[in-house]
Amino acid sequence: MKLQAIQSFSPRGAHIIKQGETFTTNEKDAEILILNGMAKSLDDSTPTDEGNAIPVDYSTAIFDEASLQENTITELKKIAKNKSVKGYSTLSKSELIFAILAQQNANQNEAMEE
Numbered sequence: 001m002k003l004q005a006i007q008s009f010s011p012r013g014a015h016i017i018k019q020g021e022t023f024t025t026n027e028k029d030a031e032i033l034i035l036n037g038m039a040k041s042l043d044d045s046t047p048t049d050e051g052n053a054i055p056v057d058y059s060t061a062i063f064d065e066a067s068l069q070e071n072t073i074t075e076l077k078k079i080a081k082n083k084s085v086k087g088y089s090t091l092s093k094s095e096l097i098f099a100i101l102a103q104q105n106a107n108q109n110e111a112m113e114e
Helices: 027-035 065-069 075-083 093-113
Strands: 003-007 021-024 039-043
Touching: 003 027, 027 039, 027 075, 065 093, 075 093
Parallel strands: none
Antiparallel strands: 003 021, 003 039
16 A cells, blocks of 8 residues: 655664655555554555555554554554564554553563663
8 A cells, every 4th residue: 555654764774764655555554554643644545565565564553542542452462573572473452452562562672772
């Protein structure tokens, strides 16, 4: 899908997508980006071939509890995996949200110490 970034972020840490920049990604990643207020859709009709999509890395995205609540458990597991949450596959939705927020805070604290 073709999207426009509402805020700057770095998918997989390799390429910075700046606020206002347009890009394409697969339908699943587009849905998560839109739900979390990181991008808006410019083309709702045609999903992008995954081979040509920009991979999205949620490990660098900052989430709050409200934005995480809007995600399905499948989407939360994908975010948890990207944020290196241990044991995420067996957690309930509320446990996933707590674990993602805790890991996010740990990652931010670690980055501040460097």
